Amino acid sequence: MEIFLDSANRKEVTRLKNFPFVVGITTNPSLISQEKVKIEELINLTRKNNLKIFIQTLGKDREDIYKEGLKYFSLYPEGVVLKIPFSSEGLKVIPVLKKENIPIAITSIFSLSQIIVSLPLQPEYVIPYIDRIGRSGGDGIRIVREAKEIITREKLATKILSASFRSVKQVEEAVLAGSDAITIPMKVLKDIMLNPLSEKAIKDFKTDWLSMNEKEHI
Ligand code: E4P
Numbered sequence: 451m452e453i454f455l456d457s458a459n460r461k462e463v464t465r466l467k468n469f470p471f472v473v474g475i476t477t478n479p480s481l482i483s484q485e486k487v488k489i490e491e492l493i494n495l496t497r498k499n500n501l502k503i504f505i506q507t508l509g510k511d512r513e514d515i516y517k518e519g520l521k522y523f524s525l526y527p528e529g530v531v532l533k534i535p536f537s538s539e540g541l542k543v544i545p546v547l548k549k550e551n552i553p554i555a556i557t558s559i560f561s562l563s564q565i566i567v568s569l570p571l572q573p574e575y576v577i578p579y580i581d582r583i584g585r586s587g588g589d590g591i592r593i594v595r596e597a598k599e600i601i602t603r604e605k606l607a608t609k610i611l612s613a614s615f616r617s618v619k620q621v622e623e624a625v626l627a628g629s630d631a632i633t634i635p636m637k638v639l640k641d642i643m644l645n646p647l648s649e650k651a652i653k654d655f656k657t658d659w660l661s662m663n664e665k666e667h668i
Contacts, residue, residue, distance in 0.1 A: 452631035456613060458482045462636050463495050474502025476633040493526045504555055506533035512543035523552045533557040536564050544571045565597045569608055579614035580624055591623045598628030618642055
């Protein structure tokens with residue numbers, strides 16, 4: 451299981467040491483423009499902290515996607531995974547990028563059939579968008595479960611990296627359905643980490659322990 455943070459926020463990336471189970475970040479053009487950060491800066495930050503970084507290409511045709519891919523990968527070959535949005539131009543360029551040993555994630559996945567046609571290209575990851583699929587009337591969890599069945603039956607190495615989460619429940623269901631990796635925004639990560647019931651239990655244990663020690667001193 452790999453866990454990523456879905457973020458292009460400098461502070462969040464720097465603070466990832468507080469979450470030692472997170473192995474990198476996934477970005478997309480919207481997240482990067484919201485944060486007004488340069489891709490090069492994010493690459494430097496992730497390199498410094500020994501994290502992986504997923505970077506999405508924007509090019510419309512395969513020549514542009516290829517150039518972008520080579521550029522990003524050359525900046526941090528140990529850590530960059532190239533996110534290519536599902537499209538016919540995007541799929542065409544994947545064999546060429548794979549020849550350069552660039553790890554590929556096919557992103558913006560909204561259906562099982564998109565995963566089915568992506569698999570023969572042997573991407574390292576396919577990225578179904580769980581919440582967005584739900585919002586458009588589909589069932590992202592079912593897509594993960596069925597994609598996992600196909601990948602297991604065909605003995606393929608492609609990992610399912612589930613994305614677009616809005617709740618802890620979606621994360622749990624996506625992992626149970628067979629996701630090999632997940633990427634979650636900071637809000638959902640905080641909801642997992644800051645469980646008031648765990649905090650209360652820890653506080654109660656401390657109170658009980660201290661009261662016993664006080665009694666022993668009497
Ligand atoms: C995945 O890598 C994307 O960055 C992300 O999860 C997209 O989904 P959202 O914009 O619905 O959160």
